[in-house]
Amino acid sequence: MARNLVEIASYHGHVYFDPEHGRADAEALREAVAARFRVRLGQWHEQPVGPHSQAMFQIAFAPALFATLVPWLMLNHRGLSILVHPNTRFPRRDHVDDSLWIGAALALVEEVLPVEEEKADEAGEPNTDPDGKAAI
Numbered sequence: 001m002a003r004n005l006v007e008i009a010s011y012h013g014h015v016y017f018d019p020e021h022g023r024a025d026a027e028a029l030r031e032a033v034a035a036r037f038r039v040r041l042g043q044w045h046e047q048p049v050g051p052h053s054q055a056m057f058q059i060a061f062a063p064a065l066f067a068t069l070v071p072w073l074m075l076n077h078r079g080l081s082i083l084v085h086p087n088t089r090f091p092r093r094d095h096v097d098d099s100l101w102i103g104a105a106l107a108l109v110e111e112v113l114p115v116e117e118e119k120a121d122e123a124g125e126p127n128t129d130p131d132g133k134a135a136i
Contacts (some may be wrong), residue, residue: 009120013059034128088123
């Protein structure tokens with residue numbers, strides 16, 4: 001049975017980094033994303049959290065940004081691994097089965113993810129304010 005695209009409330013990009021050797025690349029990527037895209041940047045997680053087996057920060061974004069943000073990340077990920085997944089009512093499926101990886105795929109702790117929730121995760125209000133001068 002085909003699913004409908006309206007199930008996708010938002011997307012998350014999880015940018016993984018090694019706190020000792022990859023933090024500078026993660027900071028540079030985060031700054032570049034903030035300069036170019038109206039997204040919600042999440043807090044820094046210096047240690048594994050939830051299903052994520054490595055330090056990371058999250059980029060939450062509206063479906064309308066997928067066509068520009070994701071290709072930009074593909075070309076500019078600075079060697080970092082990035083998990084991009086939709087947010088529907090099925091978090092485990094979103095992270096594991098319906099996701100894509102930019103860079104090397106990393107292990108996820110799948111069992112901590114709920115199979116189903118009542119509501120999909122929205123992108124939230126953007127907390128970046130791109131100046132429009134940075135070329136996409």
